[in-house]
Amino acid sequence: xxxxxxxxxxxxxxxxxxxxxxxxxxxxxxxxxxxxxxxxxxxxxxxxxxxxxxxxxxxxxxxxxxxxxxxxxxxxxxxxxxxxxxxxxxxxxxxxxxxxxxxxxxxxxxxxxxxxxxxxxxxxxxxxxxxxxxxxxxxxxxxxxxxxxxxxxxxxxxxxxxxxxxxxxxxxxxxxxxxxxxxxxxxxxxxxxxxxxxxxxxxxxxxxxxxxxxxxxxxxxxxxxxxxxxxxxxxxxxxxxxxxxxxxxxxxxxxx
Amino acid sequence: xxxxxxxxxxxxxxxxxxxxxxxxxxxxxxxxxxxxxxxxxxxxxxxxxxxxxxxxxxxxxxxxxxxxxxxxxxxxxxxxxxxxxxxxxxxxxxxxxxxxxxxxxxxxxxxxxxxxxxxxxxxxxxxxxxxxxxxxxxxxxxxxxxxxxxxxxxxxxxxxxxxxxxxxxxxxxxxxxxxxxxxxxxxxxxxxxxxxxxxxxxxxxxxxxxxxxxxxxxxxxxxxxxxxxxxxxxxxxxxxxxxxxxx
Numbered sequence: 228x229x230x231x232x233x234x235x236x237x238x239x240x241x242x243x244x245x246x247x248x249x250x251x252x253x254x255x256x257x258x259x260x261x262x263x264x265x266x267x268x269x270x271x272x273x274x275x276x277x278x279x280x281x282x283x284x285x286x287x288x289x290x291x292x293x294x295x296x297x298x299x300x301x302x303x304x305x306x307x308x309x310x311x312x313x314x315x316x317x318x319x320x321x322x323x324x325x326x327x328x329x330x331x332x333x334x335x336x337x338x339x340x341x342x343x344x345x346x347x348x349x350x351x352x353x354x355x356x357x358x359x360x361x362x363x364x365x366x367x368x369x370x371x372x373x374x375x376x377x378x379x380x381x382x383x384x385x386x387x388x389x390x391x392x393x394x395x396x397x398x399x400x401x402x403x404x405x406x407x408x409x410x411x412x413x414x415x416x417x418x419x420x421x422x423x424x425x426x427x428x429x430x431x432x433x434x435x436x437x438x439x440x441x442x443x444x445x446x447x448x449x450x451x452x453x454x455x456x457x458x459x460x461x462x463x464x465x466x467x468x469x470x471x472x473x474x475x476x477x478x479x480x481x482x483x
Numbered sequence: 484x485x486x487x488x489x490x491x492x493x494x495x496x497x498x499x500x501x502x503x504x505x506x507x508x509x510x511x512x513x514x515x516x517x518x519x520x521x522x523x524x525x526x527x528x529x530x531x532x533x534x535x536x537x538x539x540x541x542x543x544x545x546x547x548x549x550x551x552x553x554x555x556x557x558x559x560x561x562x563x564x565x566x567x568x569x570x571x572x573x574x575x576x577x578x579x580x581x582x583x584x585x586x587x588x589x590x591x592x593x594x595x596x597x598x599x600x601x602x603x604x605x606x607x608x609x610x611x612x613x614x615x616x617x618x619x620x621x622x623x624x625x626x627x628x629x630x631x632x633x634x635x636x637x638x639x640x641x642x643x644x645x646x647x648x649x650x651x652x653x654x655x656x657x658x659x660x661x662x663x664x665x666x667x668x669x670x671x672x673x674x675x676x677x678x679x680x681x682x683x684x685x686x687x688x689x690x691x692x693x694x695x696x697x698x699x700x701x702x703x704x705x706x707x708x709x710x711x712x713x714x715x716x717x718x719x720x721x722x723x724x725x726x727x728x729x730x
Contacts (some may be wrong), residue, residue, distance in 0.1 A: 237604035322580040323602050324561040391503045428604035478501030
């Protein structure tokens with residue numbers, strides 16, 4: 228049991244198959260498919276442009292807002308999917324001998340795949356809004372992997388507690404809109420005072436969203452601060468998440 | 484006479500459930516007094532279980548609802564690890580614990596076969612190789628391309644039984660799932676189980692249908708209140724099982 232299941236071929240296939248199922252189900256019966264994943268950020272983008280453009284005197288505010296929205300949606304939605312993955316798969320967990328790490332991992336894989344799928348049409352819009360493609364684009368891949376590890380760890384930590392206390396799920400859906408305004412998406416950090424900016428940096432999501440802003444809005448490599456903090460947070464989150472999961476997963480079957 | 488070769492051996496096995504009973508209050512105590520309070524309370528489901536089942540045997544587990552039979556099967560299939568003691572298995576296990584689990588309503592029969600096999604730990608190559616066999620055994624014909632939500636209950640059972648049985652296991656765990664499908668398919672399932680048995684596999688069988696148990700099994704154990712109370716021939720165990728309901 229101590230050996231990581233990640234290197235097991237059967238386990239890898241199980242993770243991919245579950246992720247593929249999630250994607251298939253999301254689009255199977257809907258006519259417009261990927262479009263639905265794009266609609267929510269586009270509606271919010273319109274609102275942000277109408278409401279916040281007056282206070283944000285920066286060039287290409289629409290591009291700034293859209294970048295933030297796409298990746299905020301990715302992060303907040305995938306945390307919830309990882310969080311509920313144990314409960315969603317209760318029946319399988321109880322009757323098939325499969326390492327339960329499979330469930331959060333496949334939820335994360337599905338979320339990343341879904342992000343890549345929606346990014347393709349979004350690129351067209353981003354170019355239209357003034358995105359200047361440069362080599363720094365390549366930083367998108369490591370940043371997304373780091374973000375995924377952060378989300379997976381945090382989601383697993385909350386998901387493990389959620390098996391025993393279903394309040395976590397409700398708590399998370401309640402506070403996530405607050406985090407949206409605590410993260411620089413509708414506004415730029417420059418708009419705030421020195422003290423307020425200090426507070427902003429206590430929010431872990433700040434560094435991930437700012438890294439994406441660096442890449443897609445500033446067309447630059449992520450700053451050392453943003454990249455370093457993202458990496459550190461991802462490692463911490465994964466460590467805490469996995470340890471909690473591993474310690475308390477023995478009670479999953481009796482509580483789901 | 485050949486010596487009995489053990490296939491499954493349980494030594495002093497304890498299995499506990501971990502439940503939290505006090506809701507958010509226990510979370511508060513847990514956080515405020517580190518080390519003093521446990522987040523989860525332990526309760527024994529199986530206690531001090533000792534059991535040996537031999538190669539080629541058909542073995543039945545009898546007991547009331549909630550006595551721990553299903554938990555025992557889950558432990559044998561590796562879904563639950565025991566808190567204490569040792570479970571030794573001398574062969575590959577195929578659990579038939581819940582038919583229809585993992586079937587996804589929106590996907591077709593074929594897609595579901597691939598998904599279920601993947602969840603059972605099979606690789607892509609293995610699945611590809613076994614696919615025709617599974618389709619063939621299910622006798623679903625054209626319906627295999629339908630979405631499972633349009634299947635009848637019996638058809639769904641056919642599909643999941645065909646998937647579960649495919650791996651030619653050395654140890655087969657059956658939890659009250661043989662009474663599925665129509666009479667024809669039931670007999671086919673039973674025949675298949677017998678065939679697996681005749682190939683030298685060991686079968687562990689949980690059922691409340693005593694007649695079925697009597698036909699299939701040679702030995703049995705009585706599980707009561709989380710312990711194995713008695714092991715003997717099906718007839719002996721059956722009598723004791725009936726005594727449990729006397730008053």
